[in-house]
Amino acid sequence: GVCVQSLESAFSWSDLKPNADGLVPVIVQDYQTKQVLMLAYMNEEAFHQTLMTGRMTYFSRSRQQLWLKGETSGHYQFVRQISLDCDNDTLLAKVQQVGAACHTGNKSCFYRDVVAQQSSYRSTETVLEDVMNVIQDR
Amino acid sequence: GVCVQSLESAFSWSDLKPNADGLVPVIVQDYQTKQVLMLAYMNEEAFHQTLMTGRMTYFSRSRQQLWLKGETSGHYQFVRQISLDCDNDTLLAKVQQVGAACHTGNKSCFYRDVVAQQSSYRSTETVLEDVMNVIQDR
Numbered sequence: 001g002v003c004v005q006s007l008e009s010a011f012s013w014s015d016l017k018p019n020a021d022g023l024v025p026v027i028v029q030d031y032q033t034k035q036v037l038m039l040a041y042m043n044e045e046a047f048h049q050t051l052m053t054g055r056m057t058y059f060s061r062s063r064q065q066l067w068l069k070g071e072t073s074g075h076y077q078f079v080r081q082i083s084l085d086c087d088n089d090t091l092l093a094k095v096q097q098v099g100a101a102c103h104t105g106n107k108s109c110f111y112r113d114v115v116a117q118q119s120s121y122r123s124t125e126t127v128l129e130d131v132m133n134v135i136q137d138r
Numbered sequence: 139g140v141c142v143q144s145l146e147s148a149f150s151w152s153d154l155k156p157n158a159d160g161l162v163p164v165i166v167q168d169y170q171t172k173q174v175l176m177l178a179y180m181n182e183e184a185f186h187q188t189l190m191t192g193r194m195t196y197f198s199r200s201r202q203q204l205w206l207k208g209e210t211s212g213h214y215q216f217v218r219q220i221s222l223d224c225d226n227d228t229l230l231a232k233v234q235q236v237g238a239a240c241h242t243g244n245k246s247c248f249y250r251d252v253v254a255q256q257s258s259y260r261s262t263e264t265v266l267e268d269v270m271n272v273i274q275d276r
Contacts, residue, residue, distance in 0.1 A: 007253040020158075027165050027174055034172035036165055039228040051253065080255050083248035086240050090177040092248040102224050110221035110230040115145040115189065117218050 007051045007079060013044045017089040023059060024091055028101065031080040031094035037101035038109040040069070042091065054079050056095055075099040145189045145217060151182045155227040161197055162229055166239065169218040169232035175239035176247040178207070180229070192217050194233055213237040
């Protein structure tokens with residue numbers, strides 16, 4: 001079962017350096033698969049709500065309001081770990097994602113490639129196929 | 139060996155939606171371990187340089203100039219894959235990181251925990267120790 005509880009924080013909002021809009025970007029990563037799911041933003045209230053509820057809460061820049069992720073879709077993100085970067089202006093959250101993170105239905109918002117070095121993305125099946133071909137050639 | 143080459147892109151800069159500063163945030167992830175290393179920003183020139191050289195190039199907000207990651211430290215980041223998110227305003231780069239990504243010497247800039255759910259971060263050793271204790275108790 002998923003445990004929802006208030007979290008004790010080693011840093012407070014005043015330790016963070018928000019951008020000109022008063023927001024801090026949050027990288028969201030699946031805590032099990034390590035897939036990067038999305039980038040969102042927190043204001044002070046979203047930060048406190050997230051720590052108080054254990055559910056990722058953001059500030060929606062398009063709607064200009066607090067946004068409990070999953071409130072309408074049911075696709076909640078339960079906090080597993082939140083880390084702070086070296087210059088205090090970005091957070092990394094590892095979460096337990098219910099369903100898909102992206103509103104398109106994709107697990108991750110990053111489902112379109114700009115560039116990919118093919119050589120490093122050969123599947124196990126492809127490699128086995130190549131090995132098989134080499135064996136059959138001999 | 140590391141292959142440096144110009145990359146063909148499925149999207150152009152004009153497809154992206156930069157923020158008010160003309161920048162696009164880039165999440166940088168180790169392509170092998172999937173560890174999130176840092177968040178940086180690109181302007182149009184950084185985007186083109188990255189695609190042209192296969193090395194991650196950013197726009198430094200503090201120095202307000204182009205920043206070839208690794209130029210002084212030798213800690214280059216070679217592009218393996220770059221993806222675009224659903225609303226075209228964030229990039230995810232999977233890279234081959236030479237040395238440490240962080241200027242502090244840490245592999246990742248996210249080396250400090252704000253919160254961590256202890257239950258989900260028990261090491262194999264801890265679990266084995268617990269099992270051993272249960273066995274010895276019987």
